[in-house]
Amino acid sequence: MSDDTGTHLYTPQVVEQKKPNVKQEFQTIEEAFQFYNAYARECGFSARMSTSKRKKGTNELIWKQFVCFKEGETNEHYQKKEKHTVQRSGERNRGLVRVGCKAKMTVVKSQTGPNWIVSQFVEEHNHALASPSKIHLLRSHRVVSAAKRGLSQQLSEANIPMCQQIRVLEIEAGGPQNIGCVEKDIRTYGQRVRDEQKDNDAELLIEFFSSEEEKNPTFYFKYELDEESRLVRCFWADPFARRSYHFFGDVVVFDTTYNTNKYDMIFAPLARVNHHGQTVIFGCALLSGETTESFIWLFNQLLDAMPRGAPQVIITDQDPAMTKAIAQVLPSTCHRYCIWHILNKFAEKINTMVYRDNYHWFKNIICNSETIEEFETSWAELLKNSNLGDNTWLRQMYEIRNKWVPVYFNHIFNAGMLSSQRAENSHAFFKRYISNKNSLMDFIVRFNRTINHQRHDELVADHIDVNEQPKLKTMCPMETQMVKIYTKRNFIIFQGELFESSAYFLSCTFEDDESMFYSVRKASRSCSSRNRQLKYNKLSDSVSCSCRLFNFNGIPCRHILAYFRIKQVMFLPSEYILRRWTKSAKIGEVWDNNGQEMKDHDDMSLVTRHASLSRACSNLIDDASLTVEGTKFILNEIELLRGKIKKMNGDGMTMPETTSKRSTKELPSINNPSHVRSKGCGKRFKNPKEMLVSKSRLCRECGLRGQQHNKRNCPRLQERSTMNDQDINSNSASEDDDLTSHAGSNLHGAKRS
Structure with a gap:
């Protein structure tokens, strides 16, 4: 057997072992086709199911034929149409595949049992066969396996386009010829899944x-x-x-x-x-x-x-x-x-x-x-x-x-x-x-x-809080206290306020039986700084600031911290520590209205079990794949384990977790939502003022922006140039008058002379 170049490619012994024999038996139609398709792969052609016959009355299938993908002839009407019709733009230009190949295998239903028997086998082809390097392109040998479907779905969820998904599969398989399918097959599978979901x-x-x-x-x-x-x-x-x-x-x-x-x-x-x-x-x-x-x-x-x-x-x-x-x-x-x-x-x-x-x-x-x-x-x-x-x-x-x-x-x-x-x-x-x-x-x-x-x-931020500590800037005991309590983000904010507080001083402005009022000012006054007002409540032993940063943000402001510094309060009082900003903010049990405790995850959930098994298997594969012996050993053990797990699940010892106990029959019939036209949909048109700001150029003369306004046509510059022209014209007119009078006097002098 040879390919299109005439060179011998397939080992005769292998082909002979895969070749069907007349009277060979199979248990099912699917098993028969898989056998013929495996033979087709060894030879270099693609197989497909062809005609069948059914028993009259019972409609039972009794005869089936498998053929080469080049069996039959292309429709004559279609051929004439292709010869005399100019192809339109966007129309598919499909080539002719079928050339009347007679290779086939026919099976019939056994009259004495459920088996299927090979009744006819034709080996010869009237066309060149594909070389081993092109086998993966033949239709019946391209299969999108369950693993590839799952991987494609996961990559799609990460917004990885199909062309890049194919690159990932190529790297995983060791080349595009080893993937087992082409990009078109994966796209077709995705479209089929979307079509199935379309109505429900x-x-x-x-x-x-x-x-x-x-x-x-x-x-x-x-x-x-x-x-x-x-x-x-x-x-x-x-x-x-x-x-x-x-x-x-x-x-x-x-x-x-x-x-x-x-x-x-x-x-x-x-x-x-x-x-x-x-x-x-x-x-x-x-x-x-x-x-x-x-x-x-x-x-x-x-x-x-x-x-x-x-x-x-x-x-x-x-x-x-x-x-x-x-x-x-x-x-x-x-x-x-x-x-x-x-x-x-x-x-x-x-x-x-x-x-x-x-x-x-x-x-x-x-x-x-x-x-x-x-x-x-x-x-x-x-x-x-x-x-x-x-x-x-x-x-x-x-x-x-x-x-x-x-x-x-x-x-x-x-x-x-x-x-x-x-x-x-x-x-x-x-x-x-x-x-x-x-x-x-x-x-x-x-x-x-x-x-x-x-x-x-x-989770990463929680991990950082447990294992890292921000650097301290002062020797203040309050800073040492809060670095252990606040999360990193909130401590950095607090640290900045504490550091700035050293530049502020207080002066008492008013006092009565219940309160004391202070004016807080910065030592080096700048034009942007302003005095703040502190109020100390003697009854509640609390202080508040007019900037209201602590009320709004939950972290004490620099003005309150300056008061603590001057009053020699070494540690931040608990009423100024908001628990939601601390490392222990999420500690505690939470119960819903039905009295059930809410946890971040269920310890016995399918996701948790799957994750733990994935980690264990990943480590095992990393170690075993280093050697050929280890790989073979793990593959054999996996097959044995799969058999035991299937038997375990089948015997009902461990019931697999179902996706839902409520079937679609128990749910009401739900139709897909109609398309929504939202308030913010459609193209937003800019108003003239926005267009003025976005499209206009900056005038270097007056510093303004305006539509069709720049240094060349600035009104201020034109006004100035007009005034200059008037001054020049007036000066020129006076000079002309002087010249005229001077010339006239000379002329009169000449006449007199």
């Missing part, structure tokens, strides 16, 4: 959540359907998130994002800040609309799921539906708007020239006012001086000032957050893994991957 995507999602609930009763999820049984909203929170909310759920950042799934359902994560200052998601929802009804449902689920109840502070954007829902469901929660979004709107809402001259004054008044009276007086004065008293947007912002100006809420703990940018940063993080092409199940799988990444970062 929402049902698979609810099945997955039901499975998680069965594995761990403290997993929480709820969903709602509309009149057409379409999924309209869904909320979920795992035990780790619910337990974490108990410790860090005092301040919540809530923001919606889009383009996370192919239905454009709104992804609404609830974020918080842990004791390392990291943004972590503790609850999520998928909504089919940004309506008040949807947000009311979501916040009610938050109250039902989380063990500590309503948050103390929630930060959102200026969405009216969101604002109305929070006022109704969370009346005791301090609702704040993101100050960053509002400050960015100043450039859009006021005149460009006025914005340039007054924005820094607006920002200073908003961010640095210490009292409400100071803010309101300075605001009114600035509006008067800038002639912005009639600006509608500024008037509206002033009416809701208690929701975004810090002086109105900095007496409440806000974990140091003024904006919702932490939530937006988490959106950017999610978009590394999630796209608007994902199905709901793809979204959940990738979302879980990102959550695990976030939680691993928290």
